[in-house]
Amino acid sequence: MEKKLVTIKIARNENSHGSKTNYQSYQIPLQEGMSVLDALDYIYENLDSTISYYSHTACKIGICSNCTVSVNGKVSLACQTKVDTDLVVEPVKNLKVVKDLVYLRKGESE
């Protein structure tokens, strides 16, 4: 059976100072019970290993909150948000972006 494809559109941003965000879209096969973090991993492993999303540490059980991103405009934990349709993934608004989906936590400086 052909797997359903979904499009994940990701904000790509190298430096946050007023520069306009670029978006890049990736098509991935939808897997049942897949999280946004799984989708980002799929893209990183198979399509584009240059994307940055905070994932070098991750509890994957919804407690550390380090994978927080904006999914279709809503602040969400990437590891606990299911993928079942096309999505736009962006860094959390109003925080300083380091690169792509990685940003500084409240009160942190580089």
Place this chain on the structure above:
Amino acid sequence: MSSTLEADVLVVGGGGAGLRAAIEAGDHGSRVILISKGEAAKCGASPMAGADLTLDGKSLNELGFKGVVTDNKEKFFNDIITQSYFLGNQKLVKRYVEDAPKVVEELIDWGMRVDYDEERAIDTEGFNITHTLLKKAEELNVKLINDVMFLELLTSRGTVSGGIGLRVLTGEFIIFKAKAVVIATGGWHKAYIYNAGSRELAGDGLAIAYRAGASLGNMEFVTFCCNVTHWPPIWNGSIFTYILHSMVGGELVNTKNERFLDAYDPEVVKIGTSTEWNKSFVSIATYQEILNGNGTTHSSILYTLKGVSKEKAFANVEKIYPKWRYKGTDFSNLKDKLVHGSGVEVGPSAEYFEGGIVIDEKFSSTLNGLFAAGEATMSIFGANRVVAATTEMLVEGAIAGGSAATYANGKEFKELDQNQIQEFEKKIDGILSRRGGNKPSSLLKRIQTETYSNLGPIRTEKGLEEYLEFIENAKEEYRHTCLQDVSSLKYNKELIEILELENILTILELSANAALIRTESRGVHYRSDIPITDNDNWLKEIIFKRDKNSFKTETRSVDFDSIRPPEGKLPYFDMMKMMMKSHSDTPGAH
């Protein structure tokens, strides 16, 4: 190189052991820096833990909890040592038993919430432990630096002088000058395709200490938590199903719908499913079933609630986990799967690593100025841990932090060896200039799969030999592995992974060698080709030390200061049963 920072004591790791060590060193008046690969108190295994904190029932009772008054420190000690298959470090387990009430009481004084109590434990959440510690560390002016990956130790004439780290967000390197360093970097969960740990746990601290000259031991012993969810991906790695099975029971069946545990001695099954013995017994039995071809494609068997009174079970579950929420995960769909569906796919996942840095009674390593605590140490629990690793990290963190502070006190900073810094820069330049090789993620995936198959709950000589060949090839491939994007080191995930891979490969080679050398089955090390526990020849520890590009192996006998093991050789499951039956009269899971 960018900045240089100075500390009397540099603590590496922001889990329970690192935080506790930093508090102790701070309390001794040291200037302390704690670096953490993620955000301190929110990374590592510690915040993910259940978590129970164990101590003997009598002391527990004296602290005002339920506890079993007929229990005492001696019984607790004896049970820990027997269940360690007599490889436990008797001097240090004595210290664990002695210090446990103190470190637990102190945490409660510092504001930690207690959720409920058991015969030999109190229960809270890992997150509460780490956040209580974090607050205390901040009060003591410990300087916390998050998102720094420690990469290398620096030494001057065989003594620790500092180290080098990478700020993962900015891609800048930092040099640390330190009089003493405490490694508290936890385990190497990342090496396993199925693991219950946090993602950054890649054995970095062990590999770094080993490269700098410290010895590592007990590397063959890896605890797999049984009944961890393997599928669907969003639940993969969660121990909720393990907890559920311990709490309300249920059935574990293979893909032919057979209760595969029925093939084992009923007494072993009873104790082996209702106490902490489940980690070794159920994990081995499950993996055997998978090897027999009766598992799912996700190295799993199936867990259902057949035979359980659902109303009662659900009421119990919902009392502790309202709406079937465990930690931050919504398991409300699981209920349907357990009752109506064919069950949920569960199996053994790497959870706790007995192997680590060899330490003495002060938690000083074999390298001058280097200390270690928590899961990163060569476990005091020998071949099998059945009591809390949370209590372990607190007891050991406190000792290591105190020893490091005492060691640093009155010492001058050592001159940094510029050659070592240049060597390091050369290594990084080398990585950044590679072109045309494989991506690190591709190599990592293969390593994770092979490691789970060959260095998992069941090992054989043939499997290990083939695996070591695989590791040799992987080391060669690693030398060509490269980053796709070298234009910026800002949160460069591939750079982090390449740096981790070097450590993972170092650790796995040692672990597999130890598993091959130990020609018996003991505790969580089960060799299906030699299913015998051999007390005549193997009441010994295997220790490794680096020797240029290879390693030296040493076996060390265990001191039996207080209790002596039975002599002879016994089939593994008979020995397991004997150990189970020798447990003191104190009831409960531990």
